[in-house]
Amino acid sequence: MNTGTLLSMTGIDKRFAGISALSGASFEVGRGEVHALIGQNGAGKSTLIKVLTGYHRRDAGEVTFDGRPFEVFSPHQAQASGISTIYQEINLVPYRSITENICLGREARRFGFLDWKRMHQEAETLLQRFNVRIDVRRPLMEFNTATQQMVAIARAIGFSAKLVIMDEPTSSLDEREVSVLFDVIRQLKQEGVSVIFVSHKLDELYEVCDRVTIMRDGRTIKSARMIEIDKIGLVSSMLGRTIDRAEGHATAFSERDRRKIGDVLLSAENLAINQAVQDVSFDVRQGEIAGFAGLLGAGRTETARLVFGIDRPRAGTMQLDGQKFAPRGPAEAIAAGMGFCTEDRKSEGIVPEMSVAENMMLALMPKLSKSGIIDEKAQREIVERFIKQLGVKCSGPDQKVRELSGGNQQKVLLGRWLAMNPRLLILDEPTRGIDVGAKGEIQSLIKSLADEGLAVLMISSELEEVTEGADRVFVLREGLSVATFDRSEATEDAVMSAMAHGSPPTIAEALS
Amino acid sequence: MTRTRLISLLGSYGVVVALLLLVLFGWARYDYFLGFFNITSVLRYNSMFALVALGMCFVIMTGGIDLSVGSTAALGSVVAALASPYGVWIGLGAGVGAGLCVGLVNAILVTRLRIMPFVATLAMMLAASGTALLLADNQSVSVSYDSGFTSIGQDNFLGFPIPAWIAMLAYLIGWIVLNFTGTGRGVLAVGGNEDATRLMGLPADRIKFLVYLGSGGLAGLAGVILASQFGAGQPIEGVGWELFAIAAVVVGGTLLTGGVGSVGATLAGVLLLGILFNVLNFENGKGWISLSAYWQSVIRGLFLLVVVMLQAKLAARSRTVAGEH
Numbered sequence: 001m002n003t004g005t006l007l008s009m010t011g012i013d014k015r016f017a018g019i020s021a022l023s024g025a026s027f028e029v030g031r032g033e034v035h036a037l038i039g040q041n042g043a044g045k046s047t048l049i050k051v052l053t054g055y056h057r058r059d060a061g062e063v064t065f066d067g068r069p070f071e072v073f074s075p076h077q078a079q080a081s082g083i084s085t086i087y088q089e090i091n092l093v094p095y096r097s098i099t100e101n102i103c104l105g106r107e108a109r110r111f112g113f114l115d116w117k118r119m120h121q122e123a124e125t126l127l128q129r130f131n132v133r134i135d136v137r138r139p140l141m142e143f144n145t146a147t148q149q150m151v152a153i154a155r156a157i158g159f160s161a162k163l164v165i166m167d168e169p170t171s172s173l174d175e176r177e178v179s180v181l182f183d184v185i186r187q188l189k190q191e192g193v194s195v196i197f198v199s200h201k202l203d204e205l206y207e208v209c210d211r212v213t214i215m216r217d218g219r220t221i222k223s224a225r226m227i228e229i230d231k232i233g234l235v236s237s238m239l240g241r242t243i244d245r246a247e248g249h250a251t252a253f254s255e256r257d258r259r260k261i262g263d264v265l266l267s268a269e270n271l272a273i274n275q276a277v278q279d280v281s282f283d284v285r286q287g288e289i290a291g292f293a294g295l296l297g298a299g300r301t302e303t304a305r306l307v308f309g310i311d312r313p314r315a316g317t318m319q320l321d322g323q324k325f326a327p328r329g330p331a332e333a334i335a336a337g338m339g340f341c342t343e344d345r346k347s348e349g350i351v352p353e354m355s356v357a358e359n360m361m362l363a364l365m366p367k368l369s370k371s372g373i374i375d376e377k378a379q380r381e382i383v384e385r386f387i388k389q390l391g392v393k394c395s396g397p398d399q400k401v402r403e404l405s406g407g408n409q410q411k412v413l414l415g416r417w418l419a420m421n422p423r424l425l426i427l428d429e430p431t432r433g434i435d436v437g438a439k440g441e442i443q444s445l446i447k448s449l450a451d452e453g454l455a456v457l458m459i460s461s462e463l464e465e466v467t468e469g470a471d472r473v474f475v476l477r478e479g480l481s482v483a484t485f486d487r488s489e490a491t492e493d494a495v496m497s498a499m500a501h502g503s504p505p506t507i508a509e510a511l512s
Numbered sequence: 513m514t515r516t517r518l519i520s521l522l523g524s525y526g527v528v529v530a531l532l533l534l535v536l537f538g539w540a541r542y543d544y545f546l547g548f549f550n551i552t553s554v555l556r557y558n559s560m561f562a563l564v565a566l567g568m569c570f571v572i573m574t575g576g577i578d579l580s581v582g583s584t585a586a587l588g589s590v591v592a593a594l595a596s597p598y599g600v601w602i603g604l605g606a607g608v609g610a611g612l613c614v615g616l617v618n619a620i621l622v623t624r625l626r627i628m629p630f631v632a633t634l635a636m637m638l639a640a641s642g643t644a645l646l647l648a649d650n651q652s653v654s655v656s657y658d659s660g661f662t663s664i665g666q667d668n669f670l671g672f673p674i675p676a677w678i679a680m681l682a683y684l685i686g687w688i689v690l691n692f693t694g695t696g697r698g699v700l701a702v703g704g705n706e707d708a709t710r711l712m713g714l715p716a717d718r719i720k721f722l723v724y725l726g727s728g729g730l731a732g733l734a735g736v737i738l739a740s741q742f743g744a745g746q747p748i749e750g751v752g753w754e755l756f757a758i759a760a761v762v763v764g765g766t767l768l769t770g771g772v773g774s775v776g777a778t779l780a781g782v783l784l785l786g787i788l789f790n791v792l793n794f795e796n797g798k799g800w801i802s803l804s805a806y807w808q809s810v811i812r813g814l815f816l817l818v819v820v821m822l823q824a825k826l827a828a829r830s831r832t833v834a835g836e837h
Contacts, residue, residue, distance in 0.1 A: 055711070076713030091711045093704035095771040096697075104701055105694070105714050113692035155712070 006031045006194050007052075007070075007163060012061035014047055014218075021047040022218045025061075029163065034185055034195045036205045036226070039215035039238055043435075045198055048215070049165055053078040053085050066162060079105070082162035086152045086169055094141035099123040101140050102155045126154040129187075130180050146177050153181065157188065164188060165196040170204060174295040182208050202231050214238055238436060252440035253447050253469035261471060262286035265455045266325070266424055268307065271316035276302040278479035280316075284424060284455045289446065291470025292459040293495050298476040300459045301343055304426045307457070308340045309333040334363060339417025343428040343459070345406070349413050352402035356394050357383040359401045360415045386415035391441060407438025414445065424455040431465065443469060463492050475499055527764050527780045530819050534787055542794040550790070552673050556665075556741065558786035559675035560585070560734040561756055562779060566679075566686050567727030568757040569778040573690075574723050575703040575770025576622065576629035581731040582753035583641035584614045586746060588735020590644045593653040593745025596661035603661045604736050611732015612725060614640050619724035623717040633724075637754070644747040653745035665741030675737045682730065687775040695719060703770025760785055763819050788815055 007029040014022040022044045029035045039045050050056045052063065054072035063070040065081065072078045075085065092101045099120050108118040123136040130150045140148060149169065156164050166185075170178045185195055185208050197209055205212060206226055213223040214237045222229075222237050229237075267283035277299040284290040292300040305311045307318065309327030318325040320336055327333040330340070342349050350359055360383050361374075383397045390411040394404055401412055410430060417425055430446065431439040446469065450456050460466050466473050473490045475483040475498040483498035538545040564581045571578045592607030614636055621632035647653075655661050667674050690696040698719040701709045709716045734753075739745045762768060763784060764777030792808045795801065803811070 074713065074715075075711055076715065079713040085711070087711055091705070091708035093701045093708055093771065095704040095767075096700055100697055100701065104697055104709075105712055107694045107697070113688070114694065114697070116692075 004031050005029070006033075007063075007065050009048070009052065009063045010061060012048065012051060012063075013059045014051055014056060015059055020218055022051070022058075024219060025215065026220045027213055028223065029194050029196060030211070031194055032189050032192045033211060034189055034197055034209045036209040036212040037196055037198045037215065038205070038212060038234065039221075039435075043215040043238070044218040045215055046167065047218075049085065049167060049196070049198070053083060053165070076105070079161075082160070083165065084156035084161040084163070085165040085167070086149075086156045087167050092140055092148060092152055092155075095139055097139055098127075098134065098136040098143075098151055101151055102126060102136075102158055106158075122158070123154070126158050127151070129157075130154065130184060146173050149173055150177070153184070157184070161193060163194045163196065165198075167198045169197075170199060170201065178204070202234055205234075251464050251468045252443040253465070260451065260453070261288045262453070264322075266307070266318065266320050266457075268303075268318045269316055271303060271306055271313045271318070272479075273302065273306060273311055273314050276479055277306065277313075280476060280479070280481045282474045282481065282484075284457050286423070286455050287450055287453045288471045289450045289456045289458055289469055291466035291473040291490075292457065292476060293463070293466045293473050293499055294476035295499055298499070299479040300476050301428055302479075303476070304340065304428055304457065304459060307333070308338060308426060310340075334420065337421075337423035338426065339363075339420055339422040339424070340426045341410070341413050341417060341428060341430060343432065345409055345413065350401045350409050353400060355398045356387065356392065356401055356404070356412055357397035359412050360386060360419055363416050364419045382419050383415075386419060390415050390418075390445060405435070405438070407434040407442065410434060410438075410442060411445075414442075418449070422454065424457065425449070426457045426459075428459045429461060430458065431460070431462070463495060466490070467492050467495055525777065525780075526822055527777050527784060527819065530822075531780050531784045531787070534784065534791065538787065538791050538794065542791075542798070545791075545794060552668070552676075554786055554790050555676040555679075556673040558782055559673070559679035560737050560741075561753065561760065561786065562679040562782045563682055563730045563734040563737070564753055565757040565760040565778050565782045566682055566775065567723075567730035568754070569761045569764070569766055569773060569775060570686070570690075570699055570723040571629070571727050572758070572761050572766055572768060573699050573703045573770055573773040574720050575706065576720065576723070577633065577758070577768075578618065578724065578727045579630065579633040579754050580614055580618060580636040580640055581727060581734075581757055582750035583637045583639075583644060584611050584728055584731035584750070585735040585738060585753055586748065586750035587611070587614065587640045587644040587647075588732035589739035589749065590648045590653055590735075590745035590747050591732075592661075592736040593655045593739045594647065596739070597656040597659055600660050600664065603655070603659070603740075604664065604733075607736035607739065608729055608732040611728045611730070611735060613728070614731070615725040615728015618728060619721040622724055623721045629724075641747075641750075644745075648745055648747040650747070652747070653739075655739055655743055655745065657743070662740050662743060665737045665739070675741065678733070678737070682733075683775060683779050690773075690775050695722065699723060700771055700773065703767075703773075705771070756785065759816055763816060784819070785812065785816070788812055 005028060007027070009025070009027040012022050012025045013020070025044060025048055027037070027048060037045050037048070047056065051058045054074045054077055057073070065083070070081070072081060102123045103119045108115040108122065110118070120136050127134065127136070127150065130153070132147060132150050134143065134147065140151060153166070153169065169181060173181060185197070188195055197205070199205060209226050211223065211225050212229065212234065214221045214234065216238060262285055264283050265286050269281050271280045272278050280299060280303050282290065292303070294300050302311070306313045309329050309332055312328070325336065327336065333340075351362070357379065361379050364382070380397070386392070387394065387397065392408050392411045392415065394408060401409055404412065427446065431442050434442065443465070446456060446458065458466070458470060467490045470490065471487050473485040473495055474481060475485070475495060477499060485494060544550055564585060568578055568581060588607040588611045591610040592603045595606035596603040618633050618636050621627045621636070622629050663674070665675055669677055690699065698709065698714050698716070701712070701714060702716050702719050706716055738749060760781035761773070761778050762781070764774060764781035766773035766778065789808070789812065792803060792811060796803055
């Protein structure tokens with residue numbers, strides 16, 4: 001491995017509307033090195049990357065890349081210089097074909113015109129490196145998130161890059177796909193390509209990264225080799241305080257008083273809609289956190305959508321308070337006392353241009369308005385109460401939601417549903433994309449809500465969140481309910497093996 | 513599988529099927545419908561709309577809209593008429609140049625000043641119309657009959673109207689640009705997800721700049737044909753052309769939100785609307801019913817709705833069928 005320096009950024013300053021996002025940040029990446037860049041939301045990671053790729057102009061500082069001073073004004077120039085980026089939110093064009101999404105911007109040409117045949121071949125070859133075999137002529141939107149992520153990575157790598165930046169590339173991948181991705185990263189490394197790896201999942205960093213740089217409040221706090229720093233060290237540097245969390249607890253869910261759990265509120269039997277949900281049964285009791293565990297594509301979100309009336313089941317029944325429950329739309333589910341925080345905050349949850357207050361009041365609007373006129377005063381009171389109760393960090397109820405961090409946006413969404421005074425709250429990946437500190441806050445918030453008697457249906461891909469947070473864990477696998485664990489049985493091993501292998505053989509199967 | 517293919521083909525080319533059905537209907541019902549005279553006059557007249565719709569198609573594919581095309585065509589016709597005494601090419605160049613100027617302003621407003629396309633082009637629609645009226649002194653401007661300028665709109669080449677040749681050439685170029693150049697694919701990418709396109713490193717602003725410029729130029733060219741065909745620059749013509757063009761583009765299956773579209777289907781959309789008009793005239797000619805121009809508008813509106821609804825149904829159908837495999 002060549003140990004020379006590929007990229008060095010020093011004294012980088014960047015201000016937005018007078019507010020400092022980066023101040024004197026520095027960053028150094030060696031050739032053929034996989035370098036982790038971590039920090040809480042708002043620490044300046046994304047801004048630093050966007051400065052590097054020319055999306056933002058820096059206000060001050062020096063950048064050298066490949067031995068030369070580096071000055072780019074657009075992602076296009078950065079790409080041409082050998083820096084490719086995979087952004088956190090998959091940034092591709094859904095209507096266009098896989099080939100176009102991979103090849104746009106560096107099309108194969110023949111006599112000055114696009115050479116479709118060669119472009120299709122190139123796309124196929126690139127994807128085969130990830131063991132993805134698909135019809136590259138089909139539009140991107142026909143494929144699932146993981147495939148789309150692979151396409152984004154294929155695109156970045158296809159640019160014969162010297163440096164590939166991956167901003168949380170694993171957030172939408174399942175374990176198998178993550179390991180494929182890591183293989184690709186190692187392969188890139190062998191070819192002398194450097195990788196900047198941004199992730200909130202600490203285990204992953206130890207698996208693939210050589211070095212780590214930790215950012216906080218727009219500054220570079222620490223840079224070290226991965227083997228020289230342990231997880232507690234990473235987290236405490238990120239948070240800027242020493243945390244002495246109890247050993248063995250990775251989440252902020254603490255032991256709950258289970259005596260408060262009441263009667264069954266909602267039960268579902270043999271729900272089915274299509275391949276995604278084939279036979280799912282579960283129930284949630286008052287004051288209980290029911291966890292849905294499963295790999296990506298296990299049918300967890302799809303089941304939640306059935307419960308909330310967004311889709312209608314083809315088979316199966318639901319009961320709410322012992323009565324038949326078959327919502328014909330979200331409005332009926334909301335009227336029955338349900339709330340649903342979706343996984344995709346950006347496109348299904350918040351309205352970015354609206355204020356914190358407006359976002360919180362959206363679902364409550366019909367209740368708060370008398371003959372069409374909104375009761376401003378009542379609204380104000382509720383909003384201020386929730387901002388305080390949930391600890392939303394904002395300048396006030398009128399700040400635009402788009403300006404808040406991911407964790408605070410999530411709190412606003414929680415507030416939206418809590419304002420309805422629900423009996424059952426469905427949370428789909430409540431802490432995804434949220435930094436460590438805010439994650440803990442959200443988790444303890446969920447716990448205290450359940451303590452107050454709210455039934456919670458929580459979908460999470462983070463194992464410890466389900467095993468430590470849920471009172472019962474329902475494991476889904478390929479659209480089927482495969483196992484249910486009580487709190488005491490829900491060890492990570494047990495849940496993981498159910499996710500991976502399904503249930504132990506039933507008596508009938510054992511006899512046959 | 514064949515059923516799947518058929519449905520997905522119908523989804524993308526429903527407008528072509530509708531067009532063929534309409535032509536068959538006309539052929540079966542009216543004696544002179546497929547006669548040489550009728551065909552050439554339909555093509556001659558509709559080639560202006562075809563050019564405007566082509567520009568509109570590209571603008572809409574980027575997720576924008578160009579409301580100024582009608583007045584741009586009017587302005588182009590006036591400028592071309594004023595320049596026509598100096599020769600065919602100068603008349604042609606002046607008309608197209610006027611269109612390019614409007615397109616340039618649109619492009620700057622949208623890509624540099626970041627004004628919403630709807631607002632920017634609405635403003636330019638008024639401005640271009642005013643300019644045309646000023647230049648023409650509020651009346652139609654007769655073209656020069658000595659310089660040969662009228663041959664652009666009125667003569668034939670190889671037995672085919674010259675405007676139809678121009679439109680055909682423009683569509684051929686448009687088709688090649690859309691399908692076989694990076695800029696063309698960029699048009700669809702920008703319309704599909706502008707942010708992503710920028711992050712991919714594509715010159716999103718340059719692409720948008722070009723489509724507005726192109727739309728202006730094509731509208732100017734349509735204006736040249738208008739002046740040449742009717743022997744006068746028409747400052748008050750072009751009202752509602754933008755709506756006709758949008759209708760043709762939408763009937764052709766291009767999404768108003770951008771990102772999906774086809775040049776060929778847009779041409780089919782233009783012909784569909786043009787021939788429908790023609791069919792209604794023939795029907796009036798038969799003397800059984802007499803539809804006023806107002807009723808014709810109502811019928812065209814309804815027809816448009818039916819085609820768009822069918823198209824949406826077929827497209828949804830082809831998606832679910834494709835999803836099952």
